[in-house]
Amino acid sequence: MVMEVDVKITINEIARRAGVSKATVSRVLNNSKPVSEEIRSRVLEVIEDTNFKPNAVARSLSLRKSHLIGIIIPDLSNPVFSRIISGIESQIRNLDYSLLITATDFDIDMKIQHIHILKDKGVDGLILVTDHGNEHFFQAMLDFEKPIVMIGSESYVKTIPVVRIDNYSAAKEATEYLLGLGHKQIGMVRGPLTDPQSGLERFYGYRDAMVAAGYYDESLVAEGWYSFDDGYRAMELLLSKKKSVTAVFCACDLMAIGAIRYATEQRINVPEALSVIGFDDVDVARMYSPSLTTIKQPFEESGELAIDELIEMIENKDRPIKNSHHILKHQLVVRESTIEIKK
Amino acid sequence: MVMEVDVKITINEIARRAGVSKATVSRVLNNSKPVSEEIRSRVLEVIEDTNFKPNAVARSLSLRKSHLIGIIIPDLSNPVFSRIISGIESQIRNLDYSLLITATDFDIDMKIQHIHILKDKGVDGLILVTDHGNEHFFQAMLDFEKPIVMIGSESYVKTIPVVRIDNYSAAKEATEYLLGLGHKQIGMVRGPLTDPQSGLERFYGYRDAMVAAGYYDESLVAEGWYSFDDGYRAMELLLSKKKSVTAVFCACDLMAIGAIRYATEQRINVPEALSVIGFDDVDVARMYSPSLTTIKQPFEESGELAIDELIEMIENKDRPIKNSHHILKHQLVVRESTIEIKK
DNA sequence: TTGAAAGCGCTAACAC
DNA sequence: GTGTTAGCGCTTTCAA
Numbered sequence: 001m002v003m004e005v006d007v008k009i010t011i012n013e014i015a016r017r018a019g020v021s022k023a024t025v026s027r028v029l030n031n032s033k034p035v036s037e038e039i040r041s042r043v044l045e046v047i048e049d050t051n052f053k054p055n056a057v058a059r060s061l062s063l064r065k066s067h068l069i070g071i072i073i074p075d076l077s078n079p080v081f082s083r084i085i086s087g088i089e090s091q092i093r094n095l096d097y098s099l100l101i102t103a104t105d106f107d108i109d110m111k112i113q114h115i116h117i118l119k120d121k122g123v124d125g126l127i128l129v130t131d132h133g134n135e136h137f138f139q140a141m142l143d144f145e146k147p148i149v150m151i152g153s154e155s156y157v158k159t160i161p162v163v164r165i166d167n168y169s170a171a172k173e174a175t176e177y178l179l180g181l182g183h184k185q186i187g188m189v190r191g192p193l194t195d196p197q198s199g200l201e202r203f204y205g206y207r208d209a210m211v212a213a214g215y216y217d218e219s220l221v222a223e224g225w226y227s228f229d230d231g232y233r234a235m236e237l238l239l240s241k242k243k244s245v246t247a248v249f250c251a252c253d254l255m256a257i258g259a260i261r262y263a264t265e266q267r268i269n270v271p272e273a274l275s276v277i278g279f280d281d282v283d284v285a286r287m288y289s290p291s292l293t294t295i296k297q298p299f300e301e302s303g304e305l306a307i308d309e310l311i312e313m314i315e316n317k318d319r320p321i322k323n324s325h326h327i328l329k330h331q332l333v334v335r336e337s338t339i340e341i342k343k
Numbered sequence: 344m345v346m347e348v349d350v351k352i353t354i355n356e357i358a359r360r361a362g363v364s365k366a367t368v369s370r371v372l373n374n375s376k377p378v379s380e381e382i383r384s385r386v387l388e389v390i391e392d393t394n395f396k397p398n399a400v401a402r403s404l405s406l407r408k409s410h411l412i413g414i415i416i417p418d419l420s421n422p423v424f425s426r427i428i429s430g431i432e433s434q435i436r437n438l439d440y441s442l443l444i445t446a447t448d449f450d451i452d453m454k455i456q457h458i459h460i461l462k463d464k465g466v467d468g469l470i471l472v473t474d475h476g477n478e479h480f481f482q483a484m485l486d487f488e489k490p491i492v493m494i495g496s497e498s499y500v501k502t503i504p505v506v507r508i509d510n511y512s513a514a515k516e517a518t519e520y521l522l523g524l525g526h527k528q529i530g531m532v533r534g535p536l537t538d539p540q541s542g543l544e545r546f547y548g549y550r551d552a553m554v555a556a557g558y559y560d561e562s563l564v565a566e567g568w569y570s571f572d573d574g575y576r577a578m579e580l581l582l583s584k585k586k587s588v589t590a591v592f593c594a595c596d597l598m599a600i601g602a603i604r605y606a607t608e609q610r611i612n613v614p615e616a617l618s619v620i621g622f623d624d625v626d627v628a629r630m631y632s633p634s635l636t637t638i639k640q641p642f643e644e645s646g647e648l649a650i651d652e653l654i655e656m657i658e659n660k661d662r663p664i665k666n667s668h669h670i671l672k673h674q675l676v677v678r679e680s681t682i683e684i685k686k
Numbered sequence: 687t688t689g690a691a692a693g694c695g696c697t698a699a700c701a702c
Numbered sequence: 703g704t705g706t707t708a709g710c711g712c713t714t715t716c717a718a
Contacts, residue, residue: 010695021705026697033698036703057403057465058695061710066400068443077422077429086420089446098464100411101444103432121441122400228630257630264632284627287571287600289607353711364689369713376714379687401711404694 009052018046029054060122069310070118071101072111073129079282080226080252080299084129084151087303095311097124104130108137115140125310127151131195147313149306153197161313163306163326167197170295170330171205174249174277177293177332179213182341183247183275186210187220189234189259191251198226202251202279220245224255231258239266246274246341253278253285253294260288260337271339281333290336298328352395361389372397403465412653413461414444415454416472422625423595423642427472427494430646438654440467447473451480458483468653470494474538490656492649496540504656504667506649510540513638513673514548517592517620520636520675522556525684526590526618529553530563532577532602534594541569545594545622563588567598574601582609589617589684596621596628596637603631603680614682624676633679641671 007013011029015022020039027033028043035043046052060066071088073081089099100123104110111130115137118126125147133141138156141148148155150162178186188206191199203221210216222238224230231250235258238245250256256278260270268274270290278285281296305326350356354372358365363382370376371386378386389395403409414431416424432442443466447453454473458480461469468490476484481499484491491498493505521529531549534542546564553559565581567573574593578601581588593599599621603613611617613633621628624639648669 011697012695022696023698023706024704027704030697034703039704053459053463055404055465055695056463057400057409058710059697060400061398061404061694061712062696062698064710075429076432077426079420079422079425082422082425083420085444086418086446089419089444090448093445098443098445098460100441101428101432102436102441103429105433116396117441120396120399122398228626254630261630261632283571284630287597287604287627288630289604289632354713355711365712366689366691366714367687370688373713377687382688398711401694402713404696404710405712405714407694 009050011052011054014043014046014050014052017050018043066122066124067097068100068121068123069097069307070114070121070123070126071099071129072104072114072118072126073101074104074106074131076101076103079284080280080297081129083282083299084303087300088127088307089303090300091304091307095307097311106131108134112137112140115144119144119146125149125314127306127310131198147310149310149313151302151306161306161309161324161326163302163309163328164197165297165302165328165330167201168205168208170279170332171202171249172209173205173330173332174279174295175206175209177334178247178249178275178277178338179209179215181247181275181338184213184215184341185220185242185245185247186215187222187238187242187245187248189231189238189248189250189255190221190223191226191255192223198251198279206249217242226252226255228254228258228261231255232262233258235259235262239263239268247276247338248274249277249279251279253280253282253292256292256294256337257284257288260290260292271337272342275338275341277338285333285335288337293335293338294333296331296333298330302326302328352393354395354397357386357389357393357395360393361386409465409467410440411443411464411466412440412650413457413464413466413469414442414472415447415457415461415469416444417447417449417474419444419446422627423623423640424472426625426642427646430643431470431650432646433643434647434650438650440654449474451477455480455483458487462487462489468492468657470649470653471498474541490653492653492656494645494649504649504652504669506645506652506669506671507540508640508645508671508673510544511548511551513622513675514545514592515552516548516673516675517622517638518549518552520677521590521592521618521620521681522552522558524590524618524681527556527558527684528563528585528588528590529558530565530581530585530588530591532574532581532591532593532598533564533566534569534598535566541594541622549592560585569595569597571597571601571604574598575605576601578602578605582606582611590619590681591617592620592622594622596623596625596635599635599637599680600627600631603633603635614680615685618681618684620681628676628678631680636678636681637676639674639676641673645669645671 011022015025027035028040102114129151190203219241222234224234278292278294281294285292285294354365358368370378371383445457472494533546536542562584565577567577621635621637624637628635628637
């Protein structure tokens with residue numbers, strides 16, 4: 001162990017100690033060009049001794065590539081989103097990229113601002129997990145000028161790949177399942193219709209199934225935000241409008257649990273007197289009493305797929321744009337909260 | 344709107360268009376030195392026109408400061424952790440720093456590896472959310488050479504600030520609350536004792552309260568990982584050892600819910616026949632039926648505090664090290680899952 | 687006040 | 703195969 005005092009270890013220092021040029025060091029570092037075995041091992045030895053790690057910032061500047069991926073997400077503490085991130089993160093570990101994550105609290109101006117910030121930070125690509133956008137938002141996406149992938153929602157920019165599920169079919173399926181159990185008075189607790197996927201599409205799926213069965217009735221529908229409290233309130237409203245509902249389809253699991261809570265407090269037992277079906281299959285769905293019948297979304301998988309797609313775009317810039325639109329499979333998971341209607 | 348085709352906008356280009364040197368542009372950008380009003384406004388105008396944003400990577404290289412903060416966390420999709428991150432994120436938005444987040448799946452080698460990776464990426468500081476470490480882990484922390492703050496757990500490196508709650512007192516308080524309700528046969532579903540805070544300290548708090556009351560008995564204790572399933576299994580074990588328990592303190596809310604689930608399946612009603620108290624106060628605690636009495640942890644607040652501390656360390660390097668150890672306040676939240684013992 | 691120039695640590699084109 | 707050198711885009715002495 002030689003005493004080497006405090007010289008900052010850079011590629012220059014390695015070059016000096018190994019008695020070669022820094023270009024050569026760079027070559028062995030990146031395997032970018034052939035280097036004679038003798039020199040290579042000499043350089044590697046010095047690198048080993050000094051525990052040298054190339055400075056990623058300098059490398060970024062030189063390559064104009066940061067190996068950073070930006071993620072913009074509405075809310076980090078919501079499992080629906082954190083599980084997507086978790087999927088992205090676990091997938092990216094092997095790929096030598098890192099994640100720059102920002103949250104927007106569903107504020108559209110914040111989204112726009114974050115796109116700019118992340119661009120300035122030099123991220124190589126962006127994953128947007130978002131509900132809806134406006135003109136400025138799409139302009140910001142255009143201005144970003146590097147690869148973007150969206151999760152969960154459409155983009156009006158047609159060249160941007162999207163990863164999502166078929167919310168319409170999933171909602172229809174959920175409703176049809178309830179119809180199949182003999183329910184006719186099936187209510188829905190829907191999300192805001194300004195939200196194209198989780199709000200609108202899920203409602204349309206429900207509505208069309210109900211219309212087809214001949215049971216659709218506007219007073220069977222209540223609306224709220226995707227939360228326990230709003231599910232509770234919506235159920236209250238629903239029951240005040242239609243005392244006779246025997247089943248409810250909710251736009252997300254938290255709403256479903258809120259709905260169950262309200263019903264239970266009114267001595268309406270789930271599932272005996274009321275069947276409830278949720279959407280998402282977050283952890284609570286399985287843990288709740290009664291456990292929740294729901295539509296399972298592949299959150300982690302969508303994160304993984306999105307990051308794969310994004311890295312592909314980043315590393316093969318020349319590759320023709322595939323305009324890929326990935327529709328992932330959802331799945332109806334039947335548990336305790338739904339039951340055949342009593343005659 | 345002049346047609347300016349595709350010249351890359353850099354500080355050089357701004358300088359050229361404004362007819363000044365890039366040093367001057369840099370000065371107006373950073374307010375680092377006086378610039379005559381006339382030139383300043385001329386430069387600002389060009390910047391405005393071109394929508395120029397300085398390249399953060401180049402700036403990092405020059406300043407040897409990345410304005411990036413690394414976060415290492417066990418699991419992104421666990422609300423206990425994602426809420427901490429959420430607190431960090433919301434606090435950092437105003438501060439012109441960005442977050443580089445990595446997850447470790449509770450794997451200690453992964454933690455060490457990520458410390459290195461984040462160091463290479465040039466982050467200015469690190470927040471570690473972790474349970475326990477080993478020698479190599481602490482060595483990696485030392486090698487990091489830049490500010491670190493830990494959340495939730497002690498560090499054996501005494502100069503590293505810690506933000507956490509007093510798990511011992513909180514657990515004791517929870518147990519004493521049950522004692523106060525008249526319970527004597529109080530079980531505990533604890534976490535692994537290898538985990539110093541959530542495992543060991545919470546158990547000690549429980550044990551000491553029970554010993555002081557004269558009711559401690561080893562067969563009242565079962566152990567598991569912090570999950571619904573393990574809570575379920577631990578409750579099963581506990582009841583098989585001690586059929587007479589009337590209350591259980593669990594090391595986290597998920598375990599508590601698992602325990603309730605098992606009890607309910609055995610026709611042991613909560614809270615009538617069994618009082619259950621959790622720990623954390625994650626969202627489920629409030630939403631569950633029965634809603635869960637629990638110890639509320641200030642997750643968001645601990646994230647905010649940690650990031651404030653870290654930024655302070657980063658920006659005032661000279662400042663003497665305060666060896667700050669922040670113990671945040673927990674709070675017992677009484678809900679439906681606990682009740683006075685029936686005589 | 688302002689500008690010229692060196693330097694942050696690395697990559698890559700070019701020459702040998 | 704290897705070295706020389708010119709950047710990458712910015713900040714900051716140092717002179718003027």
